[in-house]
Amino acid sequence: MRAAVADGAALDLMGAGTKRGLGRPAEGEVLDLSRLSGVVSYEPDELVLRVRAATPMAEIERLLAQSGQHLAFEPPDLAALWGEEAGRQTIGGVIACNLSGPRRFRAGAARDHLLGFAAVNGRGEAFKAGGHVVKNVTGYDLCKLMAGSHGTLAALTEITVKALPAPEESRTLVVSGLAIDAAVRAMAVAAGSPFETTGIAHLPASRAGLAGLSSDTAATLVRCEGPEPALRAATEALTRELGAFGTVTAFNGDTSRAVWRAVRDVAPLFPDRDRVLWRLSVAPAAAPAIVRDIEARFACAVALDWAGGRLWIEPTEAGEDGGADAVRRAAAPGHAVLVRAPAALRSRIAPIDPGPPAARALAERIKDSFDPRRVFGRGRMFAGV
Amino acid sequence: MLMPIPDAAVLAKREAIVRGLRAIVSGEGVIASPEELAAYECDGLTAYRALPLAVALPSTVVQVSAVLRLCQEMGVKVVPRGAGTSLSGGALPLEDGVLLGLGKFNRILEVDLENRCVVTQPGVTNLAISQAVEHAGFYYAPDPSSQIACTIGGNVAENSGGVHCLKYGVTTNNLLGLEMVLMNGEVIRVGGKHMDADGYDLLGLLTGSEGLLGVITEVTVRVLRKPATAQALLIGFPTSEAAGDCVAKVIGAGIIPGGMEMMDNPAIRAAEDFVHAGYPREAGALLIVELDGAEAEVRHLTARVEAIARACQALDVRVSASEDERLRFWAGRKAAFPAVGRISPDYYCMDGTIPRKQLPVVLARMAELSRHYGLRVANVFHAGDGNLHPLILYDANAPGELERAEAFGSDILRLCVEVGGVLTGEHGVGVEKRDLMGTMFDEADLAQQQRVKCAFDPDGLLNPGKVFPQLHRCAELGRVHVHHGQLRFAHLPRF
Numbered sequence: 066m067r068a069a070v071a072d073g074a075a076l077d078l079m080g081a082g083t084k085r086g087l088g089r090p091a092e093g094e095v096l097d098l099s100r101l102s103g104v105v106s107y108e109p110d111e112l113v114l115r116v117r118a119a120t121p122m123a124e125i126e127r128l129l130a131q132s133g134q135h136l137a138f139e140p141p142d143l144a145a146l147w148g149e150e151a152g153r154q155t156i157g158g159v160i161a162c163n164l165s166g167p168r169r170f171r172a173g174a175a176r177d178h179l180l181g182f183a184a185v186n187g188r189g190e191a192f193k194a195g196g197h198v199v200k201n202v203t204g205y206d207l208c209k210l211m212a213g214s215h216g217t218l219a220a221l222t223e224i225t226v227k228a229l230p231a232p233e234e235s236r237t238l239v240v241s242g243l244a245i246d247a248a249v250r251a252m253a254v255a256a257g258s259p260f261e262t263t264g265i266a267h268l269p270a271s272r273a274g275l276a277g278l279s280s281d282t283a284a285t286l287v288r289c290e291g292p293e294p295a296l297r298a299a300t301e302a303l304t305r306e307l308g309a310f311g312t313v314t315a316f317n318g319d320t321s322r323a324v325w326r327a328v329r330d331v332a333p334l335f336p337d338r339d340r341v342l343w344r345l346s347v348a349p350a351a352a353p354a355i356v357r358d359i360e361a362r363f364a365c366a367v368a369l370d371w372a373g374g375r376l377w378i379e380p381t382e383a384g385e386d387g388g389a390d391a392v393r394r395a396a397a398p399g400h401a402v403l404v405r406a407p408a409a410l411r412s413r414i415a416p417i418d419p420g421p422p423a424a425r426a427l428a429e430r431i432k433d434s435f436d437p438r439r440v441f442g443r444g445r446m447f448a449g450v
Numbered sequence: 451m452l453m454p455i456p457d458a459a460v461l462a463k464r465e466a467i468v469r470g471l472r473a474i475v476s477g478e479g480v481i482a483s484p485e486e487l488a489a490y491e492c493d494g495l496t497a498y499r500a501l502p503l504a505v506a507l508p509s510t511v512v513q514v515s516a517v518l519r520l521c522q523e524m525g526v527k528v529v530p531r532g533a534g535t536s537l538s539g540g541a542l543p544l545e546d547g548v549l550l551g552l553g554k555f556n557r558i559l560e561v562d563l564e565n566r567c568v569v570t571q572p573g574v575t576n577l578a579i580s581q582a583v584e585h586a587g588f589y590y591a592p593d594p595s596s597q598i599a600c601t602i603g604g605n606v607a608e609n610s611g612g613v614h615c616l617k618y619g620v621t622t623n624n625l626l627g628l629e630m631v632l633m634n635g636e637v638i639r640v641g642g643k644h645m646d647a648d649g650y651d652l653l654g655l656l657t658g659s660e661g662l663l664g665v666i667t668e669v670t671v672r673v674l675r676k677p678a679t680a681q682a683l684l685i686g687f688p689t690s691e692a693a694g695d696c697v698a699k700v701i702g703a704g705i706i707p708g709g710m711e712m713m714d715n716p717a718i719r720a721a722e723d724f725v726h727a728g729y730p731r732e733a734g735a736l737l738i739v740e741l742d743g744a745e746a747e748v749r750h751l752t753a754r755v756e757a758i759a760r761a762c763q764a765l766d767v768r769v770s771a772s773e774d775e776r777l778r779f780w781a782g783r784k785a786a787f788p789a790v791g792r793i794s795p796d797y798y799c800m801d802g803t804i805p806r807k808q809l810p811v812v813l814a815r816m817a818e819l820s821r822h823y824g825l826r827v828a829n830v831f832h833a834g835d836g837n838l839h840p841l842i843l844y845d846a847n848a849p850g851e852l853e854r855a856e857a858f859g860s861d862i863l864r865l866c867v868e869v870g871g872v873l874t875g876e877h878g879v880g881v882e883k884r885d886l887m888g889t890m891f892d893e894a895d896l897a898q899q900q901r902v903k904c905a906f907d908p909d910g911l912l913n914p915g916k917v918f919p920q921l922h923r924c925a926e927l928g929r930v931h932v933h934h935g936q937l938r939f940a941h942l943p944r945f
Binding site: 292302 | 622642675743
């Protein structure tokens with residue numbers, strides 16, 4: 066790295082390389098970090114896992130499961146969206162992209178579970194931040210900056226995350242046949258209930274079929290988790306409340322797991338790799354209007370997660386800009402990211418919106434505070450940065 | 451505690467600064483008389499005091515922006531302040547600095563239950579947010595013990611916790627958006643009512659930045675539906691080791707209680723003598739475990755925790771049979787600080803986090819230190835997340851006791867770091883733990899943090915003298931290569 070700094074060269078940081086289709090195509094030589102792998106320490110009673118940055122997620126999940134624990138943000142494996150092999154991604158990639166699954170709206174995002182890290186900045190200096198305990202406010206929370214920095218600030222070498230008890234049992238309620246407005250209202254009821262709902266999603270009929278459900282009708286999904294007595298009480302009460310919206314059915318076990326894996330990993334819902342795919346962060350109640358605004362411009366397939374706060378939009382015919390103008394206008398003041406598109410389109414339009422000028426300038430100053438020569442992931446998030 | 455030496459050139463232009471402030475904030479919004487300034491001379495860490503140059507109390511974002519721009523142009527330091535309840539000196543004034551009070555930003559702007567969030571000005575108290583959504587069965591989860599007084603802006607600046615944060619998270623986990631003003635007057639909005647927009651996470655970075663990066667002028671928090679019910683267990687143990695073992699086994703069984711608090715014998719006695727909550731005065735340690743959620747879940751988990759406790763040598767286990775009884779169990783814990791205040795003229799509250807398994811080691815070493823310094827100590831402990839609050843008992847009027855208490859406190863925090871923990875779990879570094887930062891971070895770590903500061907405030911005017919043990923000029927940080935901990939530019943004033 067010091068050599069790259071001295072030469073003014075660019076380095077594109079890579080773990081398993083399963084997410085290289087995300088963001089703008091970066092400049093420079095690939096720096097393969099995949100050998101920074103292995104568990105440093107795991108103390109289930111302390112809820113703390115410390116690993117080298119390129120430790121495979123699969124290895125981590127197996128280890129935690131042995132103690133009945135998991136990463137509560139339910140890390141998705143998006144690899145198949147870009148035609149990469151699933152099951153290979155590393156924790157460093159998940160953290161660097163701040164990827165969180167259906168449980169996010171309840172349990173927090175990847176960034177909320179990163180307790181500490183060690184890294185090498187763009188000056189070639191090793192540094193660390195955070196700690197190895199679950200509660201810590203010592204110094205700036207650089208963990209938040211590193212999560213979602215897409216390898217543009219520093220090369221992660223070690224990661225400490227919070228591990229939490231995995232739920233004992235899981236059951237999914239399905240409300241069938243709802244249009245998006247009613248679905249979002251039903252999701253709000255589930256999210257605002259006093260029960261431990263840990264996944265709330267809505268799939269129109271076409272996507273429900275792809276998730277392994279009936280393709281005849283839309284499915285609004287509510288996952289409840291916990292010890293069996295709690296689960297029984299929650300599902301009974303929620304079945305009554307959601308009954309006001311439509312027919313409610315329930316399923317357990319493998320079917321439930323398979324559906325939520327499809328919602329989590331996204332690619333099963335949008336398997337056509339030739340189509341562009343947008344990911345939106347929005348105020349949940351605004352979701353129906355946003356979808357209508359976009360549909361007024363072009364036809365698209367849609368899926369909703371996070372009780373309506375996360376939308377996946379796949380235009381069928383979006384035109385030259387991949388639908389950027391329509392999607393971003395509709396999403397505002399929320400946020401839209403172009404997750405899947407040909408490299409040329411990802412270079413032309415900003416997959417990640419840099420925001421208004423003052424925010425963009427601040428982002429550049431932050432980048433330079435870690436990486437003044439702009440060695441890492443040059444252009445990955447914003448052109449030139 | 452050594453603060454930056456006041457800049458004589460700034461002190462000399464005090465009148466011009468006050469005039470400039472009055473041109474922005476009219477009437478009582480600028481305070482300059484020594485009698486009135488005295489009200490702002492310290493925050494919750496009362497051992498340190500200083501009179502600010504002036505106090506500005508703006509009521510609009512435009513005014514905040516103009517005040518900061520004026521101060522930047524005139525080279526004047528600024529210390530932001532909410533309710534002034536910081537326990538680490540985060541709002542300690544500077545003699546050559548303007549104290550920027552956000553108290554007039556005291557309105558809740560929007561309650562949006564459809565999106566389960568509240569948009570509020572920063573000077574609203576933590577508790578007022580919960581009260582604003584109480585009618586619909588919602589609440590704002592982080593509950594620092596000062597919640598009737600502390601403001602949400604201060605909570606964001608300090609990333610405040612509370613007794614329920616193992617299950618529900620601290621401030622940073624419960625925020626959706628904020629608006630901030632940079633030292634150059636620029637207004638930047640981050641997030642909103644949505645989660646996890648891409649781009650650098652300024653929301654997360656600002657949270658817990660202790661007023662050094664920007665002045666927060668609006669906050670959007672998420673609110674949660676209140677659990678249907680809550681039940682508490684009051685469990686006495688012969689020793690802290692047994693209580694610690696019970697905590698580990700509860701978590702090992704996959705149970706994350708809403709709250710899990712431990713007190714040692716001195717804290718139990720002080721609390722019991724004060725509020726008569728029915729605590730076992732002879733117990734070596736006391737645990738309060740609160741389970742919350744749906745009724746069936748709470749019943750189920752309470753029985754499991756009770757069984758675990760009995761298998762961990764519990765002396766007695768009581769389960770709250772009513773809401774009154776549950777609140778009585780908590781009354782002693784919640785009154786622990788004033789209870790200790792009754793048995794000692796002064797106390798000094800510390801705030802470190804340790805890996806929980808180190809608790810016996812830390813308590814034993816603390817007892818040794820207590821003998822060494824000749825000062826008593828009582829411990830309350832957020833047991834679930836390892837956040838320890840030792841209360842050091844001293845008498846400020848006895849010569850040398852304050853200094854001994856501070857030295858004792860520093861030794862405790864060093865001990866926390868030594869066993870794998872951190873200097874502060876929820877109170878912040880402020881001025882209090884500033885000079886201990888080097889025990890946890892090396893020069894390269896601190897330099898990286900300070901470079902981030904430079905991205906926001908290149909002249910170092912916003913709340914300087916807090917968090918970092920040494921002041922660096924940004925230009926210097928841009929050049930300096932720390933090599934084996936040796937600092938260059940040794941001629942620069944540091945403190």
